[in-house]
Amino acid sequence: PICPNGSVNCQLSLEELFDRAVKLSHYIHYLSSEMFNEFDERYAQGRGFIAKAVNSCHTASLTTPEDKEQAQQIHHEDLLNLILGVLRSWNDPLIHLASEVQRIKEAPETILWKAVEIEEQNKRLLEGMEKIVGRVHSGEVENEIYTPWDGLPSLQLADEDSRLFAFYNLLHCLRRDSHKIDNYLKVLKCRLIHDNNC
């Protein structure tokens, strides 16, 4: 039963919070990956977008771990803050993606639905991460990490090729960043909850 001794410290355990965060980050990345693949197959074939989509994510300025060693050496509070920073940085673009993607010619229902679902679930994961950080943080919460996004005009360009590349790049970055978040959360869960013995 939930809260056997009434409301005395009746709260979700850190393990429960991490379990839900990982399940949610896994789901968000699964959706982001599917959406990118669908868009790539339908709109990007033969346009050489991959070569152009280099180093152009709005979150590139956030120094995030790029291999296992870096992910294991970074302090968990710093990694949690980084995850929060990346999530916050996607709030704005996801709102616009969900609306702008409706204007793509013959955008299939599956892409439209995923854009809305990802926006909703990203907000939900942000809520959960703020709760986890609140639990784990020893000291004062540092200044909020966040990188602004100024990509809306490029999603509304008249030239179709440029506009499609802007979408491609945004979905490529979403796939990459959501995978980072999912991976870092799995590392943190194994470190903080299972003593690196997942």
Added chain:
Amino acid sequence: PKEQLPPEKPIIIKCRSPEKETFTCWWKPASAGGLLTKHTLLYSKEGEEKVYECPDYKTAGPNSCYFDKKHTSFWTIYNITVRATNEMGSNVSDPHYVDVTYIVQPDPPVNITLELKKSIKRKPYLVLTWSPPPQADVRSGWLTLEYELRLKPEEGEEWETIFVGQQTQCKMFSLNPGKKYIVQIHCKPDHHGLWSEWSPEMYIEIPTDF
């Protein structure tokens, strides 16, 4: 005239979520000695002092409170009470603690089909297939379901239950030719949550040459 009393203590019956996105609570109204009694559902979230009132008393019918997506968080434990009030006074239910993840009860599986498979080398066998409930299927990956089926001879008493994990099909070898069976399937979220209702009874007849 009948003695007029404050209402008795209302009882919260249960809370359920069909797809881990929204949830509903139902209560048994307090008997109120004939006086007009008003019920109010109040809730607070773990670690917060603030008390909120039910956002929607209508959607899920009488004596219920519906929490839509905006009001449903699965990062917290809800402390829910119902207050019954009439002109003689009021009474509050015991607190009911809710963690949305634990109250997920999906709808039953759908599209149950049966196929007799004959193969040269092997004995013929039956393959039962089904689909997840529509609401859950849309969220594949977010809501992972497990299935269990039960069958019994039409005139039999005892069900035989078979747990099939996350598969949406099951092969059945040892059935008696010429016999009629009843089959039902239900499902549950993989970790926490509750079994759905059983699907409607499905009748299958095993061919005599099976």
Added chain:
Amino acid sequence: PKEQLPPEKPIIIKCRSPEKETFTCWWKPASAGGLLTKHTLLYSKEGEEKVYECPDYKTAGPNSCYFDKKHTSFWTIYNITVRATNEMGSNVSDPHYVDVTYIVQPDPPVNITLELKKSIKRKPYLVLTWSPPPQADVRSGWLTLEYELRLKPEEGEEWETIFVGQQTQCKMFSLNPGKKYIVQIHCKPDHHGLWSEWSPEMYIEIPTDF
């Protein structure tokens, strides 16, 4: 004498990472009309102008380049080319864009064991268990593997595949008593990467009283 020409264009065949920590690329050497031809792998990383040369041509054998941990970054696009040079000139392959995140192909699972479980309430069932490939560090959470098993009756043609997610065990219920089955398991990183080879074939015999 045969006409001496500059080498043709070399072709980068593939790049693979076995455990999401290092990776290797292989190329098909350019045919070089009998002249001594030298191959050089060059690469640049996303966000950097600098061009680097292959750090290790030896470890992974001929016509290969091995990137150890220090030279392997994730979520970064590598732009890789191979140049073939002989005394008549040189030729460069098409650029091969690689993000190591998407080329992880683990080794097969190991330590596959089978156990027959008899329980009072339920029908007896089989439990198959296995371990992740030794090279893959799943304990730290950096790499998460998913598993899929396939089985078929010994003389059967058709495999039945069962996806079991991240678990390292599988309960099997609907098997034919007295029958011999072949079982294999393979694994893949969650989300991205390629399925490993299948594990060696394992034979299991279902007891007649199953």
